[in-house]
Amino acid sequence: MRRLPVYLAALATLTLAFAGTASATPRSHWDATHPRRAEVNHRLSNQDRRIHQEVREGDMSHREAARLHRDDRQIRGEERAMASQDNGHITRAEDHALNQQENHVSRQIGQ
Structure with missing residues (x-):
């Protein structure tokens, strides 16, 4: 008892x-597969592929490719920092800001 x-x-x-x-x-x-994060990261990997293709075809110098890769790494770092503030999510405003930066790099790849 x-x-x-x-x-x-x-x-x-x-x-x-x-x-x-x-x-x-x-x-x-930590939600690494959040839809907004997935979109940003997919665009970054697509841009990486495009940069490599431009260099292979001789349309871009290695120096220019290195600069664009550095810009992409900076965007990826921002995405990770933003996500770390909100348990792996990024807000619509953060997504919009990252997309604008990605658009800028994308236009430079196409030139």
């Missing part, structure tokens, strides 16, 4: 421990 309060106390402690862990999980989740 004296063991019952000890078991109940242990059960209550475990219940609270699991409840605290379950509620912390969504906040610490």
Whole structure:
């Protein structure tokens, strides 16, 4: 009979421990496949492919390609920094800003 309060106390402690862990999980989740992030990252990889193609075809110098790759790395870094502020998500405004930067690099690839 004296063991019952000890078991109940242990059960209550475990219940609270699991409840605290379950509620912390969504906040610490890093969503690398969020649709806006996926769109930005897909565009960056497409631009990377286009830069390599332009160099192969002789339409772009290695120096120009290196500069464009550096611009893309900077955009990717911004995307990661923005996502780290909101559990792996980027806002519409952040998505819009990143897309404008990607558009600028994309136009430079096509010139």
